[in-house]
Amino acid sequence: MTLDYTQQHLIKMANQIAENMPSRENVADQIADHMLRFWSPSMRSDLAKIAVEVPGSLHEDVLTALTASD
Amino acid sequence: MNKPIEVDIAALDLGTPAVSSDTQITVHIDGKPVVVPAGTSIMRAASLAGTQIPKLCATDSLEAFGSCRMCLVEVEGRRGTPASCTTPCEDGMSVKTQTSRLDKLRKGVMELYISDHPLDCLTCSANGDCELQDTAGAVGLRTVRYTQAGANHLDAVKDASNPYFSFDASKCIVCSRCVRACSEVQGTFALTIAGRGFDSKVSPSEENAFLDSECVSCGACVQACPTATLQETRVIDLGVPTRKVKTTCAYCGVGCSFVAELRGDELVRMVPDKQGGANEGHSCVKGRFAWGYATHADRVTQPMIRESIDSEWQVVEWSEAIAFASDRFKTIQQQYGVDALGGITSSRCTNEEVYVVQKMVRAALGTNNVDTCARVCHSPTGYGLKQTFGTSAGTQDFASVQHADVIMVIGANPTDAHPVFGSRMKRRLRQGAKLIVIDPRSIDLVRSPHVAASEHLQLQPGTNVAVLNALAHVIATEGWIDEDFVQERCDRASFAAWRRFIELPENSPEYLAEVSGVAAEVIRSAAAVYAQAGNGAIYYGLGVTEHSQGSTMVMAMANLAMATGNIGRDGVGVNPLRGQNNVQGACDMGSFPHEFSGYRHVSDDAAREQFAALWGVGLREDPGLRIPNMLDAAVSGQFRGIYIQGEDIAQSDPNSHHVEEALKAMDCVVVQDLFLNETSKYAHVFLPGTSFLEKDGTCTNAERRINRVRPVVPPASGMAEWQVTCALSAAMGYPMEYASASEIMDEIAELTPTFKGVSFALLDERGSVQWPCNEQAPEGTPIMHAQRFVRGEGQFVTTPYVPTDERSTRKFPLLLTTGRILSQYNVGAQTRRTDNTVWHAEDILEIHEADAELRGVADGDWVEVSSRAGSTRMRAHISDDIPAGVVYTTFHHPVSGTNVITTDNSDWATNCPEYKVTAVEIRPSAAGM
Secondary structure, three states: OOOOHHHHHHHHHHHHHHHOOOOOOOHHHHHHHHHHHHHHHHHHHHHHHHHHHHOOOHHHHHHHHHHHHO | OOOEOOOOOOOOOOOOOOOOOEEEEEEEEEEEEEEEOOEHHHHHHHHOOOOOOOOOOOOOOOOOOOOOOOEOOOOOOOOOOOEOOEEOOOOOOEEOOOHHHHHHHHHHHHHHHHHOOOOHHOOOOOOOHHHHHHHHHOOOOOOOOOOOOOOOOOOOOEOOOOOOOEEEEEHOOOOOHHHHHHHHOOOOEEEEEEEOOOHHHEEEEEOOOHHOOOOOOHHHOHHOOOOOOOOEEEHHHHHOOOOEEEEOOOOOOOOEEEEEEEOOOOEEEEEEEOOOOOOOOOHHHHHHHHHHHOOOOOOOOOOEEOOOOOOEEEEHHHHHHHHHHHHHHHHOOOOOOOOHEEEOOOOOOOOOHHHHHEEEEEHHHHOEEEEEHHOOOOOOHHHHHHHOOOOOOOOOOOHHHHHEEEEEEEEEOOHHHHHHHHHHHHHHHOOOOEEEOOOOOOOOOHHEEOOEEEEEEOOOOOHHHHHHHHHHHHHHOOOOOHHHHHHHHEEHHHHHHHHHHHOOOOOOOEEEEEEEEEEEEEEHHHHHHHHHHHOOEEEHHHHHHHOOOOHHHHHHHHHHHHHOOOOOOOOOOOOEOOOOOOOOHHHHHOOOOOOOOOOEEEOOOHHHHHHHHHOOOOOOOOOOOOHHOOOOOOOOOOOOOEEEOOOOOHHHHHOOHHHHHHHHOOEEEEEEOOOOOOOOOOEEEEEEOOOOOOOOOEEEEEOOOOEEOOOOOOOOOOHHHHHHHHHHHHHHOOOOOOOHHHHOOOOOOHHHHOOOOOOHHHHHHEEEEEEEOOOOOOOOOOOOHHHHHHHHOOOOOOOOOHHHOOOOOOOEEEEEEEEEEOOOOOOOOOHHHOHHHHHOOOOOOEOOHHHHOOOOOOOEEEEEEOOOOOOEEEEEEHHHHHHHHEEEOOOOOOOOOHHOOOOOOEEEOOOOOOOOOEEEEEEEEEOOO
16 A cells, blocks of 8 residues: 555654653553544544554554554 | 833933842931942942932943943042942941032043034934933033044044944943943953053954954944944934833744834834843844834735635735635535644734634634644643643743853753843853753854853764763762752652663763763763752753654753752753744643643643633534644645644745645635745735734743733734734634733633733733732742642653654765854744845855865855755855764745755654754755755
């Protein structure tokens, strides 16, 4: 699947959050909370679609976070 | 519109500065008792007692000098006639300021001054505003026995090289006030008295013209001059002002108070306000002189619309422009939903103007897609300080720096970007405070007259967090933690976790030296200075925030301050130097998509219901899109219309090509601004904005100081900006009814706990106030977190260093970092339309000699600068201010378009762009653009 600019940017932002989350404990929970507080619903749903349609594009903790916030 | 406050023209000059002392003494001035702090001069005590002693070389912004011999007095029990400016009061002292002996002495001295001064008072530009003239009157001078037939300076050549003021040496009395102002107030030391005796004269640098000297045109010398020697060109051309209005500068986050002086509706000059809490009578070249853009011929003062961005603009009535915009916005809502719209607020606008825009977006457009230009500068400050301290604001007032023992400047260049605060800082450094600079560039503060950094940590761009972690590692492992402060004031569990993290070997200076480029011993030395010198204060700028780890770095600084107990009193703190004069205010006003005013999250039911109830409309509980997300969504077709208040995102935001693509993709772009700009090339509606001279409202500076912006002249477009926003909101079906800007502030105060006590009446009474201002702090809060942190206990956060993706490669081997220059401001929309262009007519690329030589680039050559995002051309300047491997430029000019080459990398938490690290290559270019 070819990703457009917006999708590539979303993947980058999400993975960056996973890598930078200060506490390395419960990273997935922190990512979920961060996205809930700072990301719009449309960004979260677009990322959830990417998770399904482009396997391997997202950090493992991001995938867990998306599952947790379903 | 509120009635402007008329300034007290007779505001006293007390002659010498105030003295601070716990001991009060009583002196008698001409028999009248007056109580003053010990150490106060006789001159100041006399002024406080209501007696003005004649003076020429003395003014209360400068230390006493004792050269003019006009202020002589008699002191009971003492011989002679001492100068009252240099003689301190003693308890029980009895002073006579008027005796026949003093009259004779003063007249004699005055005669000598006048004997070498042009007798052209009636045609002099300072007629009626001249201390020499006033003093001659005060001493009763009637005759001058010495003719001008002898040697004199009356034919001295006038220096008119500076565009804003001239130096007429024939009128100079060599009182040294200008020289002392340049040294003591500004701290530039550009002026001196050259020669001796009769040959003494004021000399810029080494007898250069002002324009060619080290003078930074701050205006302090002009302000200090008691005659017409140093005089504003506008006063010479137009005459002495006849009315005055107090207001606030529209440039940087210092937010200086000024007195606008006019003749009728024509602004003659802007004079820094001595009572201004932020600037205390000082100014810089921008605020003092660079306001001519407000009446520039490029101003657009009539609304315009066009069907498409390829069409010509049509000038229309306000009603037609508003109807056109609202029709398009409604169509977009119907076709794509409410979240296809959004807005951007501006830090160049007042709190009231910003507040109504975010209200319109949330209430009338029905979306939380509102953001502000702080997204691209200090959004990590908001995130980082809220996580650690509990609120999104700097901790200190500016005056606090006078109590600092060590000052750590990180990623900021105060002498260029925040010059008036830079001068305050330099004053403290000259008094002996130590300085640590953390910056890839050797900024002026590293070494300038009478100031030198004890440590300059010249790190590689993108390694801030590594360096801060290394500093904290040393402090923790050397036992320099303030254990008492941490135990009493901070969350112990988070501190314990942080301590375990920071003491890891991978955070040691030795481990991180290679990645950061800073030698371990330099880090260790800087850590000792910061932790052990007493009061440690951190000041930082966009060199901290505009990184992929901007938010992490803000938290790392907060950790460092808490660990060393440097929070909650004068002389310490963590202080963001905000870029624009209302960055703090725009953030406070609820401009972020996830927060209402006062930084309350939109998901907070209590806060949302409070807003919904007062606004009479349902509000969304999910965050909206941030600026980069809006642009991304526009490119993918989901986001179709935007209201842009006072921002030029096509020039200021990163990856310009992407921004342009996004704007082109929208069906309705509404720009509200002073001038057609890069963004308006893609706009369908242009709504004329108001300059700061036309606004009525408030701004909040970097120290949380809320200042009044008062209308100096009427709006050139006929409408205040908030009225335009309200008109559009009404057309969208949601009327916002305000009779004045003051009423908007009343609503802000009602809805915002930290502003609860703020009103225009309070500000008019007190001059300014620093938030929080409420029942607990009715007079405001200069120092935050004094007893407890806003969040209760200070929260330590672990800050692992994660390198940025933007790294030098074989294709792009250099790292570009960007910044500002003194004479220009941000995208240059204002300053490029002033005479400030004589100092900076174009953006210049600074490159190290080794990198230039390797590429065959000579000083002044045109070069092509390329990154993975794009390329541009500019001239190169060989500089040793930057290390090899790093290049630097400014972003003030659309022609060079620096942001064509910056990338879409951003801070992980806030999406603040990573302007400070772009991998580039430089090649010689045959010609300019």
